[in-house]
Amino acid sequence: MIDIKENSRLCSVCPNMCRDFCSVAGATRHEADSPKHKGAFVKEVIDEKNSLDAAMVDYFYRCAMCKACREACETDLDTSELVLSARTGVKGDLIPSKLGAVRENIVSGNMYADELSDLKSLLKPHLAKGKAHTLLYFGRKLRCEGLAAITGILSLLDKLNAEYSVMETEPDTGQLAYFLGFAEDARALAETCNREIEALHPQTLVVFSADDLRMIKKEFTGPGLSQTIPVIQSVPEFLLELINKMKPAFKDTTEKVSYHDSCALGRELRVFEAPRELIRNVPGVTLVEMAFNRDQAPCCGYGMGLDITHPEIKAKMAARLRIMAMQTGATTLVTGCPVCSIVLNAAAVTDMSDQNSGGIEIIDIAQFLERRLIV
């Protein structure tokens, strides 16, 4: 447990060196979005110099929970923990009405639109029956918005003759509820999720959405899956093992490719090398790093619910990241988490019209490999 009072005091006297590492402040250019100031306002609320009114509550939701600020802080202060504590403290009428509706949808399982109808037929041959040795978990957002990503990974796995199972319906890991400050709801969801996955007795669990993986491996500290499932992996880790074993051939290319480190996969779960190794597996590819990468990589805009609470900020974050990718001269930007690809591609239409840069293809690592695989 962090000492919220002391940490917020230290933030309040800090020279603000975290500001331009912050995914939100870097994109909005608004001084108030700096983590330092959020910490300072937490102190003022604790000291009763400011009250937790509607404006202040909204302010505490202008955070992507990406923890880039922690990496910038030499004292290792984690301002997102201060923000999360403020969010968790918001009760009753102070919960913004929009957020209240989101909470109801999360709890009832209706957070996203209905699952894609094409998905059912795609998944049907692979449904887990009683037991599943290798279980793929896509996550709610992907099952509703990520048909291309799911098609890509299943096609790749089939070409590599991999054995795997999927769930007919997936329980929510509780990640969104957790980061939006609904701690009790998150715990209930996580416990249900764990029970349903454990019932299939998987030896390996492959989690597509990096934020779900972060919730399973890092944030939910109750009776977790980590204790009962021998291997819980991200997609890049799983694919790297598979490709090292199968040694498939890839088409020769002269592409310049860049890679985006998702906050959860990179900063939180330390999966930096596996996706880069996979990209380098394709002969002729030149991997060029973005100016801000690895621990300094900004969030794509998904921001653990920021895309719902502040879509205008999400758009700015995604646009900023696309520009950063284009500055490398790459023609393809690969993401380790498919959710990042979805968010970044959505930004392309609306937010890049005023920029001078040319186009860039943004795809997740599985699709990138699948398209270059020689069958």
Add this chain to the structure above:
Amino acid sequence: MNSILTDFYKVAVENELIAALGRDKVSTSFIDRKVYSSDELVEWTCPSPDGDCDPPIADFVVWPDTAQDVVETIKIANRHRVPVIPMCGAAQNRGSILPLHGGIIIDVKSLHRIIALDTENHTVTVQAGVICNELEAFLNTQGYTMNHLPQSQHISGIGGFLSARSAGVVSTKYGKITEMVLGMEVVLPNGDIMRTKPVPNSAAGPNFNYLFMGAEGTLGVITEATFKIHLLPEARMFRSYLFPDYPAAVNAVRLIMRRGVMPAAIRISDELETQVFHKHKGSLMIAMFDGFEELCALEAKEAAGIAASLNAQDLGEKPALEWWEKKRFSVAFPSSEHPAFALPIPGFVRVNGCIDSAGSFDYLVAVQRKLRTLMGKLNMFVVSHSSHFYHTGGMIYPRFIGQLMRGPGLPAAYTEIWKQGILLSHELGGTINHHHGIGLTLARYMNLELGNEGMENFRKIKRAMDPNNIMNPGKLGL
């Protein structure tokens, strides 16, 4: 301190700003106004009797997209005699951007486009709100660098650099920002846009870049600038030497500069800093040479010869390399144990400051010795280093830290520390500041720097350019 605007008038100005710029570029929210109304002049550098500052607060925050947005803002401000405070990064700690009478903060950071990279002619043109780290990261991906690398580079931006005559850690070879800029675009206090030519040099009259650099937003808003750029160095070579004392280390730098050797960076710690932070007895010099391999080797060899002739101990590359990799962009991050940030003794307030100045080689030695004695009498702990050198001298960076008793005597005691330190620097022939700027903290000493005649002419220029005194009023002693 209250705004000069009545509530009724605020609404009128807000409506005009929104009509001119659009709703999303104007804020009157308490959170924005409060955050934008302070720089790093926080309570431990500006204590009031109870140890807690109640700072002034702006009426509006504006985020311009274009220079024209700045023009519109300034026209509205002139029409209503509303103060305008340009801000870019707020990494300073002199109170330069405090809205003493309320008014409009223009956050230049929203002007953040990299406009042109010209690798044929070695220039980059950027809007003034680009943060140094962003620009340097972009240039690095293209194989270039601006070589302006201040300790605050993660949070400070182009407009702030120019307005405060900033210096980076490799200034000994590449100069301050003032030597890097070629041309700039400035929105003047009357709303006109003025551009200076981005040429290598000129003899056509005075160089107007120097009118705006160091003016801290009192003479206009810098909105764009063109700078020299350099190829990323092929090699960097690091060397460290331990001299018997600070005067010997300064003498070594003098001889190095006289020899024509040009290290990218030299940093000398005085005896106390060497003892406390580096655990050595004497005065530590760390040096970095950059360029192509043979140049680095030759310069390092020449510097080594000079160091040896002055009985310095060769400590190899480790201390210099560690500084470059771990400390050059590090600031005093708060921790519960840090002497500047730990909770003070009950009834006391922690105070902290830096009386950085520049002068001849003789000056550096004299001020380092006398300031140490002076601060000791004032019960302040002071450590110094010198890290920006010129052919004729250099900069000294004495940081004082201590605790003062709360109560009515606190502001006067704190002011006295600054006063005695600044007067000493001046009397010994140094500047009153090297690269932190003047703002509020040093405003009262500006006549020491410019002289009475110089200050009077500065005031005349200000009155001529800004008859309504809207641009950052109350700063620089104007």
